Amino acid sequence: MLNRKMLRDMGRHKTQFISIFLMAFLAIFIYTGVGGEWRGLQKSADNFYSETNLADIWLYGNGFTEEQAQAVSDISGVSAAERRLELSAVGDFENTPALKLHFIENGEIAKPYLVEGAAFDKEDPDGIWLDKRFADAHELTPSDKIGFTLNGMKLTKTVRGLVYSSEQVFESGNDTLTPNFADYGYAYLSAKAFPMPETLIYGTLLIKTADAAEPEDKISAALNGKYSVYLEQENHPSISMFANELQQHKMMGDIFPVVFLLITLLTMMTTMTRIVTNQRIQIGTLKAMGFKKGAILRHYVAYGFFLALLGAALGLITGPISLPYLFYPSMSGFYTLPKWQPAYDVSFVLVSIALVSLCTAVSWLACGRLLRDTPADTLRPKAPKIFRHGLLERTKFWQKLGFNAQWNLRDASRNRVRSLMAVIGVFGCTALVVCALSMNNAMGDLKVWQYETINRYESKLTLNEAITPEQTDNVMAAVHGEAIMAGEVEIRANGDKKSASLLVTDNATLIRPTDIHLQPTELPADGVSITRKTANALGVEPGDEIEWHIYGAEGWTQSKIAAIYRDPVNQGLAMTQAHFESLGMVFCPTAILSAEKVTEKMDGVDSVTSTADSAAGWDDLTEAMYIMVYLLIAAASVLSIVVLYNLGLLSFTEMAREMATLKVMGLKSGKLRGLLLTQNLWFSTVGFVLGVPGGLWLTHIITSFSGDEFDFPISLHPAALLISFAFTFGLSVLVNLLFSRKIRRLNMVEALKEIA
Amino acid sequence: MVNTAKEIIRFTHVTREYNVGAHVLKAVDDATFSIRDGEFVVILGPSGAGKTTLLNLLGGMDYATSGEIMVDGKNIVALSDDRLAEYRAAHVGFVFQFYNLIPTLTALENIALTKKIVENPIDAREALNLVGLADHANQFPAQLSGGEQQRVSIARAVAKNPTMLLCDEPTGALDSETGTVVLEMLQAMSRGRGKTVIIVTHNAILAEAADKVIRIKNGKIREVTQNPAPKAVSEVNW
Structure with missing residues (x-):
């Protein structure tokens, strides 16, 4: 019989319960979906690595x-x-x-x-x-x-x-x-x-x-140091790139469900508190009839339990079999694995159980308070809270505020939890939208930065290692080109070692390094420049000394850092040809840049790439990122509608009596709606102002996991700020409109007759 | 008519105090009285006299500050929450001024709730028959009139087959005609089915129909009178 009551109660509070169900579902859906996606790839890659007996160390010399x-293989370890x-x-x-x-x-x-x-x-x-x-x-x-x-x-x-x-x-x-x-x-x-x-x-x-041995010293001894590069598996470009990609997916898959979980709990708390408060007399009646506290508690806790269970179960079933296949097609465009298949993890079930338990615990908390009173007290209408005039209300400023502002300030200060939740809801929504849009901006900015600001050439001719100086001169003359030397270096500082890239140019005009504000700059003549990411990773700054050498060369060169610069995709060192040669090294061009479109084959040239092709390739690479962005915006929309509508409904129900009184006194519906709208807009403003930095912080977290190679320029363009503003406030107003009908229909007589 | 039935309820020096801010309010002050099995009792007093508190104490809904409340030979003052719930389930049927039916359950389902708390309740349909509402079984409370809702509430109280029915202003929200029907029903529970029925009211006229009248004012029992010739509810002049 009480179960029937539960089902009918749920029917009466459909919106809230559907949103609780939806949020619980989404939390688990995303967690298991994204989790199944990256775990599947992780598993596939691990199998791939072990089946092919992938090396643990690459030694180049x-x-x-x-x-x-033989000497190396004889080393223990x-x-x-x-x-x-x-x-x-x-x-x-x-x-x-x-x-x-x-x-x-x-x-x-x-x-x-x-x-x-x-x-x-x-x-x-x-x-x-x-x-x-x-x-x-x-x-x-x-x-x-x-x-x-x-x-x-x-x-x-x-x-x-x-x-x-x-x-x-x-x-x-x-x-x-x-x-x-x-x-x-x-x-x-x-x-x-x-x-x-x-x-x-x-x-x-x-x-x-063998095992987890790190035998670099022994290997070095066995070879008398006759090797130039010692590369461990985790630093191998392909392996680290893929691991970073999965790490980023894991971050997304972990962060967003937490947001949804919080919203689920928030909605659960408000809904259950409201139901239990409204059913005060019913609870008293059940107590009077002889139901024990435990039975009543079980009844109310079941609301949260069943909804969360249903949502979580659905998410658990559908997540891993649907979401991964949204990512795989675009990912397989630039990664190659023998198998593309989601994997399950015991954490899926554990997290689902945790979610259901948390929801149950929250309903328990919401109901427990009311059950502590004696049955006689429970049957009496709750005594209204006694409010004192706040400090603000004693100031002259208060007198100058209109009725609308006074009423809303009082209402907000007397319903602090509800106000806080509204702010948190808008904050979450804004943060998600800002995060999505700033990632969108970052990817667009990165493309402009890479293919317009830095690389201004039309064609890049990669030279063969065996090219002769005469051939180089011929190619230079034929395409009116500029020579650059690019390579891989190893940098040593503060006891850390890092592989990085090297760029040596003769003040080229077709490739312009950019300063930390992404503006084109000149490389200083008397020292090396280091990218910000590498500098941060090694903990060095201008004026510090570093040691480095080109892969393949033995021994170390000492240099002073003259400047910090930034590059989107190549992290490492850059210097002028003059400085490079002053260190006693020979400038061997590895590529010729040209402002012309080059199609003919030339001796000594391995390949020709055009900026346009590279830019198109970049678009393919970022497709998976864009899917994330759209997912984020969709999530933000659902989130804000659910939170704002629920809170609106909550405050509306709580205020129905006051509203009816105001209506009886002659206030028009439009004015009442204005009251609610004012409050919504206030909360939206606060949530928005906090949400913008929150979203940028979220972007920062996500992009910091994109690996050592990429330097994302995080920014929020004015247009994007405007869009997120319009989005957040538009939803606020939209939700308010949903209530206008309710206010018009508010039955004064009924609302006032009900026992509070 | 002299009631020779055994004494079933005895209040001995029962006091219930509330702390209201700095001072102590005695809602029930040193109440001593007794009620026999099957009696039709009216507790009379003005608003705020302590009638409801008295009823709540008897119904195991509230704790006495001091004194002893014996029901069927057992002191209920010292019982724990759960024991009190069991006591209410077995002995007490409540009828409230505002009916307090569960709005999301039909008339029949409201009564059937008793199956959850007592082992051998009267069948829900039979109980509904008893109050003459058999054909309203599947209606929700909101679809019933006030009088009908109160009759469902009586059926719900009776279905548990309790020792006593405790009624707090059961006609307070009803017009006199409907109120008469409800009161007749309650009197019938006492006369016909031998239930102890205790009604709290401020309506002094009802005293004429009661076996025993307990008058209370400012928390103190002023007078307990036995009515030698109680009238039928229908004969009472409203």
Whole structure:
């Protein structure tokens, strides 16, 4: 019988209960949906890494001998070591794609993952195992022939199999942010396939460690320091890029459900308090009939329990099977994994249980208070609270306020919890909208910053490592270009080591470094400049000394930091050619920038990329981010409508008697609506003012997880501020309009007759 | 008519004090009286005399500050919350001035609620028959008139098959004609079914129909009179 009462009570308070259900559902839906998404990818990547026996350490140097490899694998803490040669080639296709070739000695560590065709054969001198996505882009299948140019030699191999590489989950050539599978690919070949096996020099040593050993010192000792780069798995570009991406999804998946959970609890608290207060006499009657406190408590607690249970269960079932598939298509555009499949986690159930328990606990809290009174007290109408005049009301200023302001100030100060919740609700809504819009701005700004402010060239010609100075001069002259030198460096400061990028320019006009305000600037002549992100990571500032060296070079160079600059995608060092040469190093151009559109092939040029193509690639990369943005805005809309409508309804019900009295006294409906609107607008203003910094902070948190490479320029454009303002206040007014009908229909006689 | 039934309720020096700000208000002050099984009792007094507090104390809805309340040989003053709830469930049927039906339950469902608290209640339909509302079983309280709602409320109280019915101004919200019907019903519960019925009212005329009249003023029992020849409710001149 009490269950029937519960169902009918729920029917009477549909809006609140539907919103509680909805919020509980959304909290779990997003948590399990996003959680299932990144956990699935995590699991897929982990399997991928372990199935291919991914290396734990990459060692790069000028060539490792068999004895050296043996010495390394003999170290305790090292379980295996294997040599490999990595070389860049140019594919024999119209678009001159870059092809990264791996010549493999044994094929035990970092094995290619076979998708199609025959398994890798380390004795095969004619076969090649090709990047599946590159092969797809060029419509190649096993047994096709592929031609490429390697160090000036034209070679042709037969495609034996199509593979994925666990080192290339995120595959991108040197110059582009986003993978273009037609322009860049990788391939595996047997060392026996190397054109001159006797001259083969293995520049890479792949190392598997036992347990969690970090044997750098021992390896260094075994090789007498004869290596240039020691790269651990977690710092590998592809692996860290993918891990950062998942980390960012995890952040989103963790933060937003918390917001929804808070709203669920908020709505639960207000709704249950209101129901229990309104049913005071009913509770007294049940007590008088002989129901025990426990039975009554159970009855009211069941409201929260069942709603949260239903919402959470639905979210738990639908989240992991729907949301991941919203992300996967755009993500698979730039990540390559053998499997795209959501995964479940025990935390899904635990969080659902926690949510249901919290909702139940909140209804318990809301009801418990009323049950402490004796039945006789419960049956009596609650004595009205005694209010004192606040300090404000004693000032002269108070007298000058109109009736509207006085009435609302009193009402707000006497219903502090309700007021606080309204402010929190608007705050949450504004924060979500501002976060979404500022992320939107950041991605747009980043594109302008990267492709208009910094990179002003039309074409970038990446030079072959073996290019001669004459060839360089010819290319420069042909395209009226400017030379730059880009590379990878390792920086050491304050006991920290960091891989970073290096840019050396001769005061080029086609690439302009930007200062911390994103304005073009000149590189100082007497020292190195360091990007803000790298400086922060190493804890250094202008005037400090750092040590660095180019990957491949042995020994360290000491430099003074002359300036801090910012770059959206390359974090590291920059300096002028003059300064670089003053340090005793040789400027070897790696690319030529040109303001012209270059299409012809030139000797010594590996590939040509255009800014327009790169900008288009950037749009693809950010697609997943935009999905997040839309999700955020949708969530913000639901959130604010639910919160504002509920609070409006709550205050309206609480004020019905006062409203009816005012109406009887002759106040028109429009004026009454004005009273409610004033209050809404006040709360919206406070919530909005707090929500803007809150949203920017949220963006900051989210973008700080985007990895070491990216520097997001967080800002909120005036237009975006205006949109979020219009959004928040528009909803406020909209909700108010929903009440105008209720006010018109407010039955004065009924409202006043009811026992309060 | 001399009532020879056994004594079922005895108040001995019962006091109920409330702290109102700085001073102490004695809502019931040293009340001593007794009621026999099956009696039709009227507690009379002006507003604020302490009638409702007296009824609440007897119904186990409130705690006495001092004194002893014996019901069927048991002192209920010292009982815990849950024991009191059990006492109310087994012994007391309440009828309120404003009926206090659960608005989201139908007439029949309101009565059927008793199944949740007592083991052998009178069947809900039978109870509804008793108050002549069998054909209103599926209507919600809001669809019933005040008198009908009060009759449902009586049926709900009776359905538990309690020792006594405690009625707080049961006709306070009703017109005299409807009020008469309700009072006749209550008198019938006493006369016909042998229930102890105790009615709190400020309406002195009702005294003529009662077996026993307890007059109370400022928390003190002024007078307890036994009515030698109680009239039927219909004969009382309103």
